[in-house]
Amino acid sequence: MGIEWLKPGVFFGSILFALIGVLVFWISFLVVDKLTPYDLWGEIVKKQNMALAIVVGAMCIAIGMIVAAAIHG
Template sequence: MGEFNYLPIINSILYSFLGIAILVLCYWIIERLTPEKTWHEISKNNNMALAIIFGAFIIGISIIISAAIHG
């Protein structure tokens, strides 16, 4: 029986947290650059157009982060 290598699991967890941290940082930057509070507009005022834009933003940034991490 061979030994189990935990390194890929640890790397996956670390890269996942790194990706989430970068995504939150990007959201925070966009939140500061926009004139309105976007989360308030989406949740309280039910602004569907803004929700779609931010959904696309999150998917786009996630794809970029994934490509940067995986090379």
């Protein structure tokens, strides 16, 4: 691999793709949050719903894998 990743075009391209990935992940999470019939954050944090936290965590991992695969090609 060498020192190629230190070139400005490669470095800033990586930063750009990372920001796009985070943005797509956040938007998709908000869409899922709006599609559910209750407030995910309130259920997980205030009511300590561990089962829902596990499901949301698995969903976040899945969305992250999809975004990473889409960016990687």
